[in-house]
Amino acid sequence: MSENQGVQSVDRALRLLELLSAHDEGVKLTDLAREAGLATSTVHRLLTTLEMRGFAQAEAGSGRWHVGRRAFEVGSAFTRQHHFVAPALPFLRRLRDRTHETANLGVIEGGEVVTLSQVESREIIRAISPPGGRAPVLCSGMGKAIIASWSDDAIDRLVARYGLRKITARSLFSPEAVQHEIAEVRMRGFAVDDEEYVPGLRCVAAVVWSPQGEAAFAISISGLATRMTPERVTECGGIVCELARELTAKLGGRAP
Amino acid sequence: MSENQGVQSVDRALRLLELLSAHDEGVKLTDLAREAGLATSTVHRLLTTLEMRGFAQAEAGSGRWHVGRRAFEVGSAFTRQHHFVAPALPFLRRLRDRTHETANLGVIEGGEVVTLSQVESREIIRAISPPGGRAPVLCSGMGKAIIASWSDDAIDRLVARYGLRKITARSLFSPEAVQHEIAEVRMRGFAVDDEEYVPGLRCVAAVVWSPQGEAAFAISISGLATRMTPERVTECGGIVCELARELTAKLGGRAP
DNA sequence: GTATACATTCCACGATACGGAAATTTTAGC
DNA sequence: GCTAAAATTTCCGTATCGTGGAATGTATAC
Structure with a gap:
């Protein structure tokens, strides 16, 4: 873990979430990997982890990835504060x-x-x-x-x-x-x-x-x-x- | 990495976000660690990673942790879909x-x-x-x-x-x-x-x-x-x- | 039907994340 | 103000985890 940069895989996953949120119409895995500068296998693994907890979801049919409802649930806590x-x-x-x-x-x-x-x-x-x-x-x-x-x-x-x-x-x-x-x-x-x-x-x-x-x-x-x-x-x-x-x-x- | 459970540290970080969102008045690091069943040093490291990207924030003064604004920004993408x-x-x-x-x-x-x-x-x-x-x-x-x-x-x-x-x-x-x-x-x-x-x-x-x-x-x-x-x-x-x-x-x- | 692109799975390897211990800071009680 | 306890932060040795390239499977374009 390089100095002062936190946990690498967590940082990467959050980065992917941010990128997903910038794509209102969804984004393909390969494009996301390119944008994030990561290997497709890495992005796949991180996305499926986000998906398991509901923070990301793959759209049936097109396979495009979106921000998931748990992100909305968690994010809503911010305004409740x-x-x-x-x-x-x-x-x-x-x-x-x-x-x-x-x-x-x-x-x-x-x-x-x-x-x-x-x-x-x-x-x-x-x-x-x-x-x-x-x-x-x-x-x-x-x-x-x-x-x-x-x-x-x-x-x-x-x-x-x-x-x-x-x-x-x-x-x-x-x-x-x-x-x-x-x-x-x-x-x-x-x-x-x-x-x-x-x-x-x-x-x-x-x-x-x-x-x-x-x-x-x-x-x-x-x-x-x-x-x-x-x-x-x-x-x-x-x-x-x-x-x-x-x-x-x-x-x-x-x-x- | 155990079978079919995704990236451990990402899963843990998301779990912490979910727990933060259940505490509208914020939560102390030690209490969060207990709730998550993790070591305080682990929780500290994961929280500071979330904080770096704005998904969590420590309240000045009390030190209680809250969901951060980036979680709100990302979560809002869900409703825009x-x-x-x-x-x-x-x-x-x-x-x-x-x-x-x-x-x-x-x-x-x-x-x-x-x-x-x-x-x-x-x-x-x-x-x-x-x-x-x-x-x-x-x-x-x-x-x-x-x-x-x-x-x-x-x-x-x-x-x-x-x-x-x-x-x-x-x-x-x-x-x-x-x-x-x-x-x-x-x-x-x-x-x-x-x-x-x-x-x-x-x-x-x-x-x-x-x-x-x-x-x-x-x-x-x-x-x-x-x-x-x-x-x-x-x-x-x-x-x-x-x-x-x-x-x-x-x-x-x-x-x- | 074939080539290309995309998605998914596998695996060897080394770097990272882990948690316990120690150090530091903060808080509570008197 | 002092002391003890609690909480937070930092350190570090270790082994487990996360990585990306390669291989495989699936979907798409022509």
């Missing part, structure tokens, strides 16, 4: 109904925002991160909304640790740009992802506070940039903030 | 709004029903299976609704393969009881879990059909038996059936 996900759902729905855009709820984990819950608008936009999806904190409306509540030192440490990823032409590219952006968020009370993660997509987010006065999580709406004009962003920002305040109150939270 | 989960959500909401009970959507996987989606009523009843939760097919309203569309031979094979588990005093206990129950479901058009899985809890379910005329999944409502009187069950059965028919139509399905 966040007791706010269920009570937040009616607020996401109202947010969606008032803005006619997809409403999201997310938290920061590591240097990324994870979408925990979502209520889609009538128009389903595939580019929007689904539940389980993630984005770098600094390319995400929800991420920027949450870290705007942090100290400047803490933000600098995040930037130093995870860096700045230039995913689109509009991604934040320098520590100065980050500082300027965070100042904007603090002034406005909401954050905007202005095509920084996905070209053509805008997102408006605000934080929900915990009883301890910390930014527990964020809620947001996402929509096409063609529709989300600057005027519309301001309007939606007000709505997101209003519902974030109501949800804070509902959960017994308080802004600092 | 079921393209009907998202479009079904508005119907679950309407079902909840009309009956004032918790609405659920589930599929059969193995000899069990897995809850894929849920819209809770105002009164949160902890005994109801959350998303990711599972119940034996023959103790579940959704399970019985789905298999009532199968041939008698297929039902007999299910019973033979998975058996009948007497979980409560009211669980189905014999193949004859199963046959009688299935006949009732077919006659009524909906299934009822009459405290067969959880004492004090009733559930009314109907199937949603696929374009191929097969029972794709089921939707249901669950409520306390004190409130779900026989009259109420009949009333709710009609509503569940109505919404199941509408959802079938919406998804381009057809009853056989």
Whole structure:
């Protein structure tokens, strides 16, 4: 076992699970082996072990492999740890109904925002991160909304640790740009992802506070940039903030 | 590696994930080792491997271990494979709004029903299976609704393969009881879990059909038996059936 | 029907994963 | 604050396990 890399076969199996989850339509064993850089016999053995416990399954007929239901069962435990996900759902729905855009709820984990819950608008936009999806904190409306509540030192440490990823032409590219952006968020009370993660997509987010006065999580709406004009962003920002305040109150939270 | 048991360390790691998911408030390493029947050093090594890939995480402060966000991300892929989960959500909401009970959507996987989606009523009843939760097919309203569309031979094979588990005093206990129950479901058009899985809890379910005329999944409502009187069950059965028919139509399905 | 690709099984070998022991850290009780 | 107990983390010798290449079996494409 090489230094600090954990148990090799477990690491490999988890890697295969991650790859499976990236293939919504399933993937053939040989292709998976190629993607993972492993021998087909190794991948076969690891997959059948995952299958035995229900974490992976082979589709009858095509033989393509998929994430299995035990992965869903285990993964659901993650959201159950966040007791706010269920009570937040009616607020996401109202947010969606008032803005006619997809409403999201997310938290920061590591240097990324994870979408925990979502209520889609009538128009389903595939580019929007689904539940389980993630984005770098600094390319995400929800991420920027949450870290705007942090100290400047803490933000600098995040930037130093995870860096700045230039995913689109509009991604934040320098520590100065980050500082300027965070100042904007603090002034406005909401954050905007202005095509920084996905070209053509805008997102408006605000934080929900915990009883301890910390930014527990964020809620947001996402929509096409063609529709989300600057005027519309301001309007939606007000709505997101209003519902974030109501949800804070509902959960017994308080802004600092 | 003993015969037909897959890769030992992978199997163990997955076992640990399952155990973590059963502890919503987290679990200490020593307790987990005891539960898994493994040495603490082994569990430590496996947990840190899971942690490296984000499938498990140790809670700062208490040191208790939890399912990590990558498990949620991977697990979410499972519901994305079921393209009907998202479009079904508005119907679950309407079902909840009309009956004032918790609405659920589930599929059969193995000899069990897995809850894929849920819209809770105002009164949160902890005994109801959350998303990711599972119940034996023959103790579940959704399970019985789905298999009532199968041939008698297929039902007999299910019973033979998975058996009948007497979980409560009211669980189905014999193949004859199963046959009688299935006949009732077919006659009524909906299934009822009459405290067969959880004492004090009733559930009314109907199937949603696929374009191929097969029972794709089921939707249901669950409520306390004190409130779900026989009259109420009949009333709710009609509503569940109505919404199941509408959802079938919406998804381009057809009853056989 | 044949060639190719994919999936599955086998097996020799060496590296890895194991668990007990020891060391370190944390917690509980007084 | 001190001490004992419990929990966690690290170390290490050993033998079992996991590996990938080869062989075999099955499915697919032409």
